[in-house]
Amino acid sequence: MYAREVARAEGTWSSLVTVGETTVVEEGADTVVEAYSVNKLAVAAAVLDKIDRGLLTLDQRVDVTADIVIQDTDGIFALDRAYPSSITLGHAMANLLTVSDNTAVRLCGLVCPALELNEILRGKGFVHTQVVPVSNPNRFFLGQTTPRETHTLLTRLAAGDLLSPTSTDYLLNTIRSMAAFSDGIRLNLTTPERLRVATKAGWFNAGRNEAGIVFTADGRPGAVYSLFANGPFAGDAAVNDADFGAPHPAMRARQALGRALLDAVDAAPTTARRAQQTPRYQPNNGG
Numbered sequence: 001m002y003a004r005e006v007a008r009a010e011g012t013w014s015s016l017v018t019v020g021e022t023t024v025v026e027e028g029a030d031t032v033v034e035a036y037s038v039n040k041l042a043v044a045a046a047v048l049d050k051i052d053r054g055l056l057t058l059d060q061r062v063d064v065t066a067d068i069v070i071q072d073t074d075g076i077f078a079l080d081r082a083y084p085s086s087i088t089l090g091h092a093m094a095n096l097l098t099v100s101d102n103t104a105v106r107l108c109g110l111v112c113p114a115l116e117l118n119e120i121l122r123g124k125g126f127v128h129t130q131v132v133p134v135s136n137p138n139r140f141f142l143g144q145t146t147p148r149e150t151h152t153l154l155t156r157l158a159a160g161d162l163l164s165p166t167s168t169d170y171l172l173n174t175i176r177s178m179a180a181f182s183d184g185i186r187l188n189l190t191t192p193e194r195l196r197v198a199t200k201a202g203w204f205n206a207g208r209n210e211a212g213i214v215f216t217a218d219g220r221p222g223a224v225y226s227l228f229a230n231g232p233f234a235g236d237a238a239v240n241d242a243d244f245g246a247p248h249p250a251m252r253a254r255q256a257l258g259r260a261l262l263d264a265v266d267a268a269p270t271t272a273r274r275a276q277q278t279p280r281y282q283p284n285n286g287g
Contacts (some may be wrong), residue, residue, distance in 0.1 A: 001139050001260045005253035010101065010234040013210075015071040016147040017225045017257075019264050025225075032128050033228040036202030037100045038209045041092055041153060041175075042129050045091050046120040047112050048167035058090035060172070062107045077103025086274070090170075097171070097200065098179040106139055113139035124162065126153065136285075142202070150211045156199075158213050158221035169276065172198050175212065183246040184210045185225065185258035193262055195279050206231030206241055208250035214265050217236040219275040222265030228255060 014028035200211030
């Protein structure tokens with residue numbers, strides 16, 4: 001499935017995918033790649049590490065000032081048109097991880113500057129998963145990673161070896177929510193199936209990345225995927241470079257892989273790994 005879909009999408013792929021204990025895809029897994037917003041997982045992990053050590057709290061407040069807001073079309077902070085405002089750190093990270101708000105990166109930088117963030121990641125063994133500092137110590141570009149390091153980060157997160165139980169639950173619950181990215185791996189899944197997939201995508205220029213975890217029906221990690229792809233992809237390059245949605249060739253490849261991965265997890269033997277409760281989707285009509 002991977003070979004067929006990647007050949008159809010074209011581009012340069014660097015990937016690592018496991019189902020249970022079995023490596024099913026390993027292609028350029030140690031290649032240093034531009035992570036783009038997939039590294040928001042690493043940013044959140046570093047902030048949560050500081051929370052675990054009692055240096056920060058989820059309910060402490062950060063100020064959203066006009067000068068910190070990135071006026072792009074990602075996320076929600078640029079839509080407010082009312083600054084300054086004050087939000088909790090937990091709210092900032094929820095937007096960082098679901099709608100991938102770029103202003104939320106700067107808000108995290110207020111409490112975890114770039115150099116400290118990189119030091120935390122290196123201390124956890126992630127020597128390639130690093131952000132890029134700029135002149136303002138509280139701001140940074142999202143930097144690089146390798147498919148293997150991102151895969152390891154997710155594997156350790158699911159195993160409870162990366163963060164405290166409370167922080168682990170916070171991060172996994174957020175990236176498994178219905179507000180998380182759904183144009184790739186999760187697109188062809190039903191609502192209950194989507195809630196079994198924790199995912200984070202990242203894109204910029206011709207790059208289209210996604211990494212995450214597929215859980216079993218009883219909440220155990222069944223598959224971990226780390227997929228980094230860069231163009232040129234099949235078709236018109238100008239059209240592809242302007243398309244960050246579901247029709248993009250790399251997205252279509254990941255959509256097919258998502259269905260196959262979930263089916264593979266359901267067919268695999270039950271593992272004894274740590275379980276995490278699957279979120280329950282409860283629609284509401286206001287009131």
